[in-house]
Amino acid sequence: MRFVKRMNYLQDIQLFKYHSTIGWYLILITAFLAAPLVMGTYWVSLLILIGINIIVALGLNLVTGYTGQVSLGHAAFFAVGAYTSAVLTGKFGVSFWLALPASGVVGALVGIVVGLPALRLKGLYLAIATMGFGFIIEEIIVQWEPITNGVNGLSIKRPSLAAFSLASDKHFYYLVFPIVLLSVLVLKNLLRTSSGRAFLAIRDSETAAESMGINLAVYKTAAFCISAFYTGIAGALFAHFMRFIGPENFTILESISFLVMILVGGLGSVHGSVFGAVFITFLPEGISLSKDYLPTFIGQQAGLQAAVYGLVLLLFIRFEPLGLYGRWLKIKFYFENFPFYKKDTFRKVRKFHRTQKQ
């Protein structure tokens, strides 16, 4: 059993509740910094993909998990970021170090435009609207050949830092990792201030949020804007990592897979975004690795990956709606309160209220 003794207010707003947590995170960070030294290229490239997906999941979680605005169009922001950087560096010879923030900014601007309909639409309608936006961007990529090279796609170079080339995956990893860390930190910071609480407030009750003095239009747009900035940055990293992008990288399936990430990881949680990104990036690899061990009639089935996605989603929604993060919380709670854990601690209580007195 562990207790926290609260001595001042600063303690309540720290990122870490216990000092030991900081230690654990430092060990984790060191481990990830050392990872490329001991891992093969395959695993390093997988880690890079996970990192890129974490950034997207963080952004999407801000808008969907925290602010409650479902988006099925995040592949489009991803595409905008990727193509901005690809075109700027490839066609105009702009340095990658300028093109990277530019992708974020262009993404953010597009995010504001998409955020505008979100002021009027809710739930399913918003999902459909953002999905439509995704189709539009996909179509633009295909049609705007002079810039995007249409269906043939664009090839992109890996960036370099002064004389130091980031061409190999191992080097590229050291570019992605700090950006992921920074993204996590910035989002964590934002979420523990009044801006962050305002996002959550909008998710839970728009009427009440408004009466707290929260300008719904500003905050919903801001959520889309920040989210799209994150996704745009991730898109740029993705483009330079893959070295080749085409419209097939940014389909509706990609948007869905981002959404599955945060659903499986845990809506409205930074940990959840990370867990989900790790899980969903590993899943296809796991499937293809296990193909050889499965009976042929399953292993060689065409739609195996989609089917597994669907199954995973179904199982999570049915048995662990809070996602991997919810599971993690339960395990943590078990150890923190070690001898006193009760099985029903997390069971939802159904309540009936008398709301009206006659």
Added chain:
Amino acid sequence: MTKEKKECSFFQVTDLSIQFGGILALEKVDLEVQRGEVHAIIGPNGAGKTTLFNCICRQYKADSGRIYFKGKEVSKLKPHQVVSNGIARTFQNIELFTNMTVMDNMLLGCHSKRQTGFFSDLVFWGKAQNQEIEFREKVEKVIDFLDLQAYRNRLVGNIPYGAQKYVELGRALVMEPELLLLDEPSSGLNMEETQDLAFSIEDIKMDLGITIILVEHDMRLVVDVCDTVTVLNYGRLLAHGRPTEVVKDPEVVKAYLGEEN
């Protein structure tokens, strides 16, 4: 005469009307509240009491009529600007942020007082951090005032209904309003809790000096704590005056008990 009145009254609603389809929810309603009083709005179900609150807080756009607060017209504000003008409210069917703790719910009451922008929040240093501590101090004061210590870090959806009502009241107090609108604060509370509520309302009036308008069905509470009463019926003003006089008004008795009386 009327001009003079406008100048001296603290909060005034004139000629307020709003229509939903065929229903005239409010029809030329006038209301006047003096600084420091507790004013009750009573009336049968569907009389338009909540609608009146929604119009004051600009959640509904009134078809006609004006609202003045401290001599300033507040009937053209955006809904989110109402609170920074000193008006806070609670809701009839509790509107709390159910997935947040009691603390976070009440911290949201501080939102209108924030001095930092997005960017200083992103780095969370200096000003943003100090502001956060300041907000917490403010909330702790209200928690003490309403005796909510036990629930501080509980999820608001998991605490008893009576406590939720108090959290909502607390959240409104954190906004440091000059005028507090309470929509049926006692609904769903038992006798004992209602009695506590009466004391809290007195405290809010005496210690914090906040003017209160409350919608209430419990006549005992109205007579106990309110200085003046307005009666609404089918969106129209029926009576206005001291509680003890109003409850004897034959028109009011008729509206409440039906024609035979």
